[in-house]
Structures are given as structure tokens and as C-alpha cells.
Amino acid sequence: MALLIIPITCFVIPLATSQTCQTPDDFVAATSPGHVIIGGLFAIHEKMLSSEDYPRRPEIQKCVGFEISIFLQTLAMIHSIEMINNSTLLSGIKLGYEIYDTCTEVTVAMAAALRFLSKFNSSGEIMGFKCDYSSYMPRVKAVIGAGYSEITMAVSRMLNLQLMPQVSYESTAEILSDKIRFPSFLRTVPSDFYQTKAMAHLIEKSGWNWIGIIATDDDYGQMALNTFAVQTTANNVCIAFKEVLPAFLSDNTIEVRINETLEKIIAEAQVNVIVVFLRQFHVFNLFSKALERNINKIWIASDNWSTATKITTIPNVKRIGKVVGFTFRRGNMSSFHSFLQNLHIFPSDNNKVLNEYATLLSACAYVKDSDLSQCISNHSQGTLAYKVDKDLERNFSLRNDFLWDYTEPGLVHNIQLAVLSLGYAIRDLCQARDCQNPNAFQPWELLDALKNVTFTDEGNSFHFDAHGDMNTGYDVVLWKEIDGHLTITKIAQYDLKNDVFVITDQETKNEFRNLKQIQSKCSKECSPGQMKKTTRSQHICCYECVNCPENHYSNQTDMDHCLLCNNETQWAPVRSTACFEKEVEYLSWNDSLAILLLALSLLGIMFVLAIGIIFTRNLNTPVVKSSGGLLVCYVILLCHFLNFASTGFFIGEPQDFTCKTRQTFFGVSFTLCISCILVKSLKILLAFSFDPKLQNFLKCLYKPIPIIFTCTGIQVAICTIWLIFAAPAVEENVSLPRVIILECEEGSILAFGIMLGYIAILAFICFVFAFKGRKLPENYNEAKFITFGMLIYFIAWITFVPVYATTFGKYLPAVEIIVILISNYGILCCTFFPKCYVILYKQETNTKSAFLKMIYSYSSHSASSLAMSHVSLDSSSSNITATNPSSGGRPAAWQESRDIQAQTFAHIRRENAASMSKTLPRKRMSSI
Numbered sequence: 068m069a070l071l072i073i074p075i076t077c078f079v080i081p082l083a084t085s086q087t088c089q090t091p092d093d094f095v096a097a098t099s100p101g102h103v104i105i106g107g108l109f110a111i112h113e114k115m116l117s118s119e120d121y122p123r124r125p126e127i128q129k130c131v132g133f134e135i136s137i138f139l140q141t142l143a144m145i146h147s148i149e150m151i152n153n154s155t156l157l158s159g160i161k162l163g164y165e166i167y168d169t170c171t172e173v174t175v176a177m178a179a180a181l182r183f184l185s186k187f188n189s190s191g192e193i194m195g196f197k198c199d200y201s202s203y204m205p206r207v208k209a210v211i212g213a214g215y216s217e218i219t220m221a222v223s224r225m226l227n228l229q230l231m232p233q234v235s236y237e238s239t240a241e242i243l244s245d246k247i248r249f250p251s252f253l254r255t256v257p258s259d260f261y262q263t264k265a266m267a268h269l270i271e272k273s274g275w276n277w278i279g280i281i282a283t284d285d286d287y288g289q290m291a292l293n294t295f296a297v298q299t300t301a302n303n304v305c306i307a308f309k310e311v312l313p314a315f316l317s318d319n320t321i322e323v324r325i326n327e328t329l330e331k332i333i334a335e336a337q338v339n340v341i342v343v344f345l346r347q348f349h350v351f352n353l354f355s356k357a358l359e360r361n362i363n364k365i366w367i368a369s370d371n372w373s374t375a376t377k378i379t380t381i382p383n384v385k386r387i388g389k390v391v392g393f394t395f396r397r398g399n400m401s402s403f404h405s406f407l408q409n410l411h412i413f414p415s416d417n418n419k420v421l422n423e424y425a426t427l428l429s430a431c432a433y434v435k436d437s438d439l440s441q442c443i444s445n446h447s448q449g450t451l452a453y454k455v456d457k458d459l460e461r462n463f464s465l466r467n468d469f470l471w472d473y474t475e476p477g478l479v480h481n482i483q484l485a486v487l488s489l490g491y492a493i494r495d496l497c498q499a500r501d502c503q504n505p506n507a508f509q510p511w512e513l514l515d516a517l518k519n520v521t522f523t524d525e526g527n528s529f530h531f532d533a534h535g536d537m538n539t540g541y542d543v544v545l546w547k548e549i550d551g552h553l554t555i556t557k558i559a560q561y562d563l564k565n566d567v568f569v570i571t572d573q574e575t576k577n578e579f580r581n582l583k584q585i586q587s588k589c590s591k592e593c594s595p596g597q598m599k600k601t602t603r604s605q606h607i608c609c610y611e612c613v614n615c616p617e618n619h620y621s622n623q624t625d626m627d628h629c630l631l632c633n634n635e636t637q638w639a640p641v642r643s644t645a646c647f648e649k650e651v652e653y654l655s656w657n658d659s660l661a662i663l664l665l666a667l668s669l670l671g672i673m674f675v676l677a678i679g680i681i682f683t684r685n686l687n688t689p690v691v692k693s694s695g696g697l698l699v700c701y702v703i704l705l706c707h708f709l710n711f712a713s714t715g716f717f718i719g720e721p722q723d724f725t726c727k728t729r730q731t732f733f734g735v736s737f738t739l740c741i742s743c744i745l746v747k748s749l750k751i752l753l754a755f756s757f758d759p760k761l762q763n764f765l766k767c768l769y770k771p772i773p774i775i776f777t778c779t780g781i782q783v784a785i786c787t788i789w790l791i792f793a794a795p796a797v798e799e800n801v802s803l804p805r806v807i808i809l810e811c812e813e814g815s816i817l818a819f820g821i822m823l824g825y826i827a828i829l830a831f832i833c834f835v836f837a838f839k840g841r842k843l844p845e846n847y848n849e850a851k852f853i854t855f856g857m858l859i860y861f862i863a864w865i866t867f868v869p870v871y872a873t874t875f876g877k878y879l880p881a882v883e884i885i886v887i888l889i890s891n892y893g894i895l896c897c898t899f900f901p902k903c904y905v906i907l908y909k910q911e912t913n914t915k916s917a918f919l920k921m922i923y924s925y926s927s928h929s930a931s932s933l934a935m936s937h938v939s940l941d942s943s944s945s946n947i948t949a950t951n952p953s954s955g956g957r958p959a960a961w962q963e964s965r966d967i968q969a970q971t972f973a974h975i976r977r978e979n980a981a982s983m984s985k986t987l988p989r990k991r992m993s994s995i
Contacts, residue, residue: 094167094182097141097418101163102503103493105148105486106183108176108212108222109141110134111168111420112447113348114315115175127178130170133427133447135440135473136347136375137214138420140236141166143479144211145418146406147486156490160502165207168420169218171315171346176218180225183207187505200229201509208493208510209234209517211485215346216240216287217314223252230511234488236481239370240287241294244534251514253535255484256370257563259291262393265541265561266342266367267298269391269568273579275340275587276304276608276625278367281328281353282344285314291344291369303627305589305608307338312349325353329360339587342367347375354378354387361386365585368392373544376473377440379553390546391582393561395477396539399525403479407470423447439469477542484537487524492517538563545578595622596642598629614642618804635801649801652877653809654718661718664884671711671892678899679704681906688913690902693849699743699771703898706740710891717880726795726811731786733887734822738782741829742775744853744898748836749774751850782825789818800875808877827864830857852897859893 096111113132148162167179185194187204197203209232213219219238226233227250235243235254243249244258270278280295282288288311296306310328313321332341341364343350350372358381365388372378373392424443431442493502496516500507521530531537543559558578560569570576593599593612598621600611607627615621615629620643622630632639632646639646654661682700685691691700713736716729749769793815800808813819834857837850867886874882905913 094178095165096168096420097145097164097166099145099148099163099417101152101161102505103160104163104165104207104505105489106179106207106210106212107141107144107164107166108169108179108210108214108218109137109144109166110171110214110218111137111141112170115170115172127170127172127175130168130172130175131447132348133423133443134347134377135424135443135470136377136475136478138424139470139474140214140478140482141420142406142410143403143482144486146403147483150402151486151490157494157497157502160493160497162490162493166420169213169215171215171218173218173221176213176222177225180210180222183210183231184225184229201511203229203509204506205229205231205510207231208508208513209489211236211482211489214238215285216243216290217285219243219252220249220286223249227251229509230514232489232492232510232514232517234485234517236485237370237478238287240290242286242290244536246533246535249535251511253488253517253531253537255481255488255529255537255539256395257538257540258534258536259287260294261538261561261563262370262541263291263295263298264566265393265543266295267302267304268566269543270299270304270340270342270367271302272568273340273582273585275585277307277338277340277587277589278304279308279310279332279335279338279341280306280344281310281312281341283314283346283349284311288312288314288344295342295344303607305606307335307589307606312345312353314346321349321352325356328353329357329362332357332362332364333360337587337589338364339585340365340367342369343372344369345372347372347377350375350378351381354381354384357387358383363388365582365587366390370394370477370541374475374477374555376475379546379555380440385546385548385553389582389585392544392546392555393541394475394544395481396542396560397476398480398483400474400476400479403474403483404471407467407474410467410470440473481539484524484529484539487522488517488520488529488531488537489513491522492520495520543568592624593621593626594624595626595644597621598626615639617641620644620646635799636807638805649805649807651799651809652806653720654877654880656719658718658877660878660881664714664881664888665718667888668711668714668884671888671895672708674895675704675708675711678895678903681903685906685913688906689915689917690905690913699747702775703740703743706736706743707891707895709736710740710887714884714887717884721797721809721811723797726797727790729811730795730813730819730822731790734786734826735779735782737887737890738826738829739775739779740894741826741833742778744856744894745778745829745833745836746771746774748833748850748853751837778829782822785818785822785825789815789822793818803876806877808875810877810879823864827861830860833857834861849898849901852901856894856897859897860890863889863893 096109097107111134112130113134114130115128116131144164144166148164151157152161165182167176167182169176169179181194183206185206187206194205195203210222210226211234213222213235214237216238217240219233219235220240220243223233223243230251233252235252235256237256238254239256239259239262241258241260243252243254244260270276278299280292282292292309292311296309299306308331310324310331312324312328315321332338343353343366345353350368363386368390370393373390373394378384427443427446428439430446431439434442492513493516496502496508496513502508518531518535521528523529529537529539540563541561542557543561544555545558546553547556548554549556558570558575561567562569570579589606589609590599591612593610597612597614599607600613601607601609618632618634618637618639619629620632620639621628622644636649637646638649656662656665679701682691682704710733713729713733716725716732719725746769750771795811795814798810798812800810834854837853837857839850863886867882871879871882911917
């Protein structure tokens, strides 16, 4: 039910004359009757003529600035509708059209939208206000247009009231994909989201990161700018400046803003790439003034002007620099080209734009094609009388090629797709309806059919996605001078789905390489081995180049940060472009220090073998027999041999076996050696001790075999527990910056310390016993040499502890080898070298008689000394001399010394003389 009737005011829109609007039909730019009427919105004029800063009356001023390229878009819609009418697609159904000139103004487009929404077949051009428009029948069933996004958004919000389908051929603002805000809007072009993404990809691919951007201050420009800023940030591209120009030429400040923008471009000398989201007339004025200032840059063109012949024909425009643009995919243009070639004009009221073009062409009939566009633009700025001279048709037909030169194939193809999509949707809708009746369906029903339509054109399938977009993709074009003329050449395609540029020929690849040679950066490129250090907080593209620190690298230019090498296995020097594998190091067999230590070990083994040979060849001499017996000597020599041999386990690549063997092997063999020397110390002390109390104690303690087995067994137990619970194992030491040290980890430092500590305890006991027997006969002072040997051992191992704790690297095993060699050599030399010296060079003292004489002399001297000490003690205590009757008046102390001497001889007979004098007659020993 109609609640309110809104009359449509008649606006004055003079096209070719200065006459005002007399009837609503005067508002129509071009019209044709049909069963189904489709509306069209085209910005055929670039602005409205106004002598005031802002309107003072609710009327639309005269539109001026005839746009040939938009006029051709109007012809493309007319041609596409005629193609459908002449085909079998809509058999018996004729499409009509009503095309309106928006004059690049939202206000005029809104007036046209009111006309579209007015009630069909109404005598008063009215639109009734209803709560439900489901059964409302408007004047048109669908609208094609407009071109500019801001105009499209305003019109769409009005058409949403009746869900009238609106199919745009050029409006690319991303917000139009929002079906909640714009439910009845569809388009045959991709969203600006893809265009800005493609631009950012191209800029990043070309190596540019410091760019400028110029956009209009309308919804299209602001949204494109914001989306592009997000895309560039994702590709590490910075925007040096953002300049915004008024969206409409009727704005008096546009000249000032263009000049300010050019000053900004000149000031930012490092910016050589500028992205331009402007309309054609903006770019025309911008380039015209830029040429005056000799500005030469790379211009990234949006689909609004990338193929605009109006701009490519600016005199000397090639001096502006290189222009790389994005344009819509083109289709087969042969049909439209034929349409233009056969276009003729006669005075007619149903196509006012065609009449105006004829009038302007007539005024410029004798102007060259290169100047024709400017001539038409100049004449269209004022009011022309409607006049067609007698040569009009001839001149018009001669200028058809001029129209073809101004055709933008991508936009024409988009208009064809828009008309085709409506045609196929109407076909689907009219299969069960009589669409020759204008009331057969409402616009919202056509919208449902349009959303689901799928059709084929030139072998390609097309449909609208869920956002109402038809993602046909982009062509990348380059403005090139060929034979003195600036031509627009396709150099690549942009695949929306895969975000890649498809380049087909080598020449195109060369063009891309040439683009990369032009630099547009805030800072110089950081070479591999360096990283960027930001100097300005607001821009990541302005930075200094600093070298990568140690163990870091960068293998590409302009890396934000250096990459960390794997600290465990890799290293890198300062300013490195790659990581290097750490060299695995250990004390190898061919290392000079290892060779020296091995030579010393072999020398020790040779000494052991030589001593064994000497002792074997002199088995029956007193020196050999007095060394504790043949078995003990050989056991000690075997231990020394094993100690020298154990150093080999510390050299070479560590293995689990060698790690477990080397410490335990050394510990057990060295403990056995010290145990045998301990037995010898006890034996010497027992043989030459004249203190009865000490002798009794030593006699109880002296059990050679049990002592050796017990002492060695304890060390075996320690090593066994160590191997079971915390066995040494191979470990990679990665703490050093450039090498990996392959070493043996001892498993348990406590167990290692206990093993060495136990040896030290045995050595200390041995040292104490040997020290007590240090005053033996000069030619047989073995205890003194054992004392020296133990001192050497203590010095070596006390030094070893701090050195071992502070040393790291592959030479750590060498420290222990050196200590083993020092202690082993010390004990070997002190234990056996004096005996070998006596055997080899003092053979006169290595006889039985000399040996017994030496013992007797030492024993007599020791007994006399002990007796004198007793006499001294008795005299000091009682001051009397006791006389023993049985001794014939001799002092009691003297008698005691004789008793001690007798005991000593008895002990010598049991221990030493028995082994040295088995062959002596019993009578000789008794006499001694």
C-alpha cells in the first residue's frame, strides 16, 4: 500500500545546448525501448560547470568536459545489448536501455537512481514508499554502472531498497564486496584487494621498498590507500609519502593540491616509484604539470587510467618516466571494432551523447587526430549550438579509427560481460514466464537468478562468487615508445588465485629486469653477511647495515636479522654469509704432542724391558735378590709396563670402550705397583729396624700376598662400582666457538677422585714407611729412593688437580698422560735405576761377601748407637754405673746392644741372608 508519493523533479542537464530540461525524458542520455529495460550510468562528462564555490539552489548545473573514453563505454553497452537482441539468447524478448550521464557527480547519479526506481508506466514519474517492495514494479529491472566506486556506493544504497541488481564494470572498491552493506551489487571486475596485492607484489619483486602514493579523497581512493598500505607492510615496503587530491574537478583546490604533491615528489629524491590511484582527468593534469618540472619517475597505474589514450597522447609524455599499469583482462574486440567502423550519426533524440560527439567532432573537423582529443575537450567546456554541417557524416566516418584508438579493451570487455550476465539471468528467469510482459518479474527475482548464473564467452566460463565479484584477473601493461609513438604493451598476466605473474616470452622478462635496475630505496642495500638496523622508528625501510656477529649469518640482501647457526655443530665468523660445520677435534695419533708423549711412553717401555733383561741376567746377585724377590720385581716391572701402555688409551678418537678402559686400566695397574712397593717398604723397615716394639708390630703387619691382593682388590671394587653406576662415555664438547671437542666424560667426578685418592693414600703410607728406613747403608739405601719416588708422585698429582680442572680442549687428555709419565718415570727411576747402576758399574759391591760385610757394619754401628743412647739415658737418670756380674763388669747397656745385634742378625738371616746366602755354609753364617 502506497503511503507516500514522491515526485521526481526535472533537473536541467544540457548536453549539447544551453536549453533547460522540459520533460523527464530530457534527463536521459540515450534510450531504446524494449520488453526489459536495463539502466546505465556513465560519467560521460568530467565535471559540472559552476561559477560559485558551492551550490545555492537545488539544481544540477551544466556538465562539461566530454570524455571520449567514457562515451565509448556507453557505446559498448549499447552494442552488447544489440548483440543479444540480434542473437537467439532471448528469443522473442527485446532488451531496452536507459543510459544516464552522471557527470562524475554523486548528486546527478542519485537523480538517475530515482528515475530507475520510479514506478513503471507511471504518468507522474513517482516512486511510492512501501513497507514491502516485493510486488513493486520499477521503471528498469537492473542497472549497469557506475564506473567510479564512490558514485556506485551511493547509487547502490538506493537500489538496495528494492534489491535491484546493479552490475558495475569498473568499481573496484573493496568495501563493495560486503554483501551486508551492498546486497544487490555485483561486478565483473576483481576487488581492489587483488589489485593492491598485485601492486605490492610487483614492487617487492622489483626490489623497491621506498615509494610514494597519490590517491583521491573519496571512498575509492581512501580504501585503496588503506588496503595498499597493509599489503606493502606485509611485503616489507614502506610508503614515504601519501598525497590525497580532491575527487572532483569542480573542487577549486585541486590545482593547489597538485602543485603541493609535485613539490613533495621533488623533495623526496630517493622515491623513484609512485603508485597512483586517481581518475583519468587527475592524472592528465598531474602529468601535464609534472612535465613542466621535468619529473621522471616510475608510475604504477591503477586500472582507472592504465590504458587511457587521453593520457598517453599528452605531448612529450614519454619524458614522465616509465608507466607500469594494471588493467582488466581483455576479450575479443573484433565485434566492437566492426561496430565502430560502421557507426553513422544522424540527428536523433534517443542518443544525445552521440549527437553531442557529432557536434564536437564537427567543430574539430579539420584538426589532426593527434590533437582531436584536446580540441573536443576544449570545445566541450562551453555551450555549443546544435549544428551538423553537410560534411558531418563524412567527417565522422573518417574519424572512426580515432574512436578505436581511445577504446580501453578491458573496460569494454567488462561491460560486455555485465550485459551478458544479465542476458543469461533473464533467459533463466523467463523460461517459465512470458517476459514480453514487463510485469513478468521483479528486480529482486532477477537478482537471485543473476547470483547463480554461469555462462560461457569465447570458451571461458564466468560466474559471480559469494561476494558478487567476477575475478577475471589482471593484465600488466607497460607504456613503451615504438616507432616514435607511445604504445601500451601487455607484459604479463596476474593470477589472482596463486598470486603470481605469468610471463610468457623472453622480451617480457627483459622488461622486468630493466625495471629492477631502477632503485627506489630509503637506504642502500645490505649485502649478504650484514643485517638491517633501523634508524627511523616510523619506517623499517630506513636503516643502517651492520655486520652479522660471530656465529650468525645472512645469505640474502637486506635481511632484517642475522640467522643463528646451530651452536652445537656450526660456527660462523663476523659478517658471514653461511655457517660452517665445526671441526671435530681430539688428541689424534698424528698430533705432534701426542707423538712426543707416545715416544716417551715407548721409551719407558724400553726402560722396563731393559731393566727386566738386566735383572734376569743377574738373578743370583745380591742386589737382585735383595729387591724383594724375583716375583715382586717382575710384578712391579709389569705394572710399570702397563702404566706406560695405558697412555695409548688417552690418544686417538674417543670410543666408549677406550673411555671406560683408560682410567680403570691405569688405576688398577698403578695401585698394584704401589702395593708391591708398599710391601717392599715394610720388608726393608722390618729388616733394618732395631726397635723391638716396632719389629713386633711390623712382624704382625708384614703379609706380602694378602697386602697386595687386598690393596689391589679395593681399587678393583672402586672401578667396578664406577663402571656399573656412572661409566665414562664419549661426549661432544660444543662450548668452543669453532670446534667440537670429542672427549671422554668421566661419568662421575666423585668416582674418579676416589680412585686417585685411594692411590694417593697407598702412596702416602708407602712414603711413611720408606721415610722411616731412609738411613740404611749407603750402598743399599732403597728406602731413600722409594721416598724420592713417592715425593715425585705427590708433586706430579698435586699439580695435576688444578691444571686438569682449568684445562679444556683436545689437549686435556695430554695433561693426564704427562702426569702418568712423570709419576711412572719417577717411581721406575728411583726404584730400579740405582740397582741397575750397582749391577752395571759397581760390580765389586754386588758380591755376597761385600753385601754381608756392609750389613754387619751397619748393624754393628746401629747396635752401638742404640747402646750408647741407653747408657746416656741411664746415667742421666741415676748417675751410677750398673755392673752386671755375669758380664765381667761391662755396662748393662753394652750387653743390651749385643742382644739387639744378635736379634738383628737373626732377623737378617730369616729375611735377607736366607735369600742371598742359600749357598753359604751354615758354619760361615754362624760365625758371623
